[in-house]
Amino acid sequence: MHVVVNAAASADGKLSTRRREQVEISGSDDFARVDRLRATSDAVLVGVGTVLADDPHLTLDDPSRRQEREARGDPRNPARVVVDSSGRTPLDARILDDEATTYVVVADETTATRKAALEDAGAEVLVAGDEQVSLPEALAKLDERGVDDLMVEGGGEIIYSLFAAGLVDELSLYVGSLVIGGRDAPTVADGPGFVESFPRLSLREVTHIDDGVLLQYDVMGRPEEQ
Ligand SMILES: NC(=O)c1ccc[n+]([C@@H]2O[C@H](COP(=O)([O-])OP(=O)(O)OC[C@H]3O[C@@H](n4cnc5c(N)ncnc54)[C@H](O)[C@@H]3O)[C@@H](O)[C@H]2O)c1
Numbered sequence: 001m002h003v004v005v006n007a008a009a010s011a012d013g014k015l016s017t018r019r020r021e022q023v024e025i026s027g028s029d030d031f032a033r034v035d036r037l038r039a040t041s042d043a044v045l046v047g048v049g050t051v052l053a054d055d056p057h058l059t060l061d062d063p064s065r066r067q068e069r070e071a072r073g074d075p076r077n078p079a080r081v082v083v084d085s086s087g088r089t090p091l092d093a094r095i096l097d098d099e100a101t102t103y104v105v106v107a108d109e110t111t112a113t114r115k116a117a118l119e120d121a122g123a124e125v126l127v128a129g130d131e132q133v134s135l136p137e138a139l140a141k142l143d144e145r146g147v148d149d150l151m152v153e154g155g156g157e158i159i160y161s162l163f164a165a166g167l168v169d170e171l172s173l174y175v176g177s178l179v180i181g182g183r184d185a186p187t188v189a190d191g192p193g194f195v196e197s198f199p200r201l202s203l204r205e206v207t208h209i210d211d212g213v214l215l216q217y218d219v220m221g222r223p224e225e226q
């Protein structure tokens with residue numbers, strides 16, 4: 001499986017404000033690029049924090065891209081994936097509508113009642129890990145279901161965990177021309193942070209888009225893993 005993390009950050013590296021409300025960091029050209037990237041992915045993954053904060057839909061905006069996917073025998077939208085250890089995805093979340101297959105990946109501790117409620121609301125529930133979702137197991141289950149190209153759209157906790165597990169192949173980071181600030185505002189990679197061995201990136205391309213810059217990196221891995 002090939003995993004691309006895509007995120008939009010302010011010049012100071014924040015994904016949103018301390019209130020965790022969505023901020024328009026990029027502009028229309030970058031949103032069109034994100035739509036193109038979604039169109040070439042088999043699934044789009046977010047953490048439940050992003051579902052609770054943004055209630056994203058994660059489908060394709062451009063109808064011609066849906067038609068192109070259908071013409072080549074793919075579902076019209078990529079599948080949607082929520083990493084959600086205890087099944088906190090709201091039953092009326094937009095990602096649970098019938099526009100695409102939605103996998104909610106929970107940990108074993110999630111009750112059977114909650115799993116059944118998520119399934120009734122339209123999710124396909126996958127179990128990976130005991131107390132917290134095990135990302136290697138989750139991605140292996142998605143792989144079994146035909147997900148070869150996975151796009152990750154945040155947020156900061158899930159992005160950190162994917163880097164920590166050595167599961168990221170590429171990072172596409174749009175850096176917008178604004179400062180958000182705030183020690184409690186989410187950044188591109190949160191979690192506990194790395195202290196000795198850091199994932200190393202190789203900068204492949206720099207593109208000026210809207211009023212900001214897109215940085216495209218290949219992930220080289222953490223030093224002891226190379
Ligand atoms: N600018 C952007 O590109 C962008 C994209 C997505 C989200 N956001 C912003 O990011 C914020 C949400 O990010 P976040 O970091 O709070 O949430 P997140 O989306 O990273 O979800 C994190 C949650 O996932 C669950 N989880 C389950 N298994 C996990 C694991 N193995 N590792 C880590 N988490 C696991 C936990 O409940 C955790 O709290 C919001 O403010 C949203 O607006 C911005």
Ligand SMILES: Nc1nc(=O)c(N)c(NC[C@H](O)[C@H](O)[C@H](O)COP(=O)(O)O)[nH]1
Pocket residue numbers: 007008022023024025026027030031034050054055056057058059153154174
């Ligand atoms: N490219 C980009 N520029 C931004 O300025 C910004 N705030 C995001 N944020 C991404 C985040 O993942 C959003 O939740 C989804 O972009 C919402 O997706 P929908 O439109 O609901 O499908 N992404």
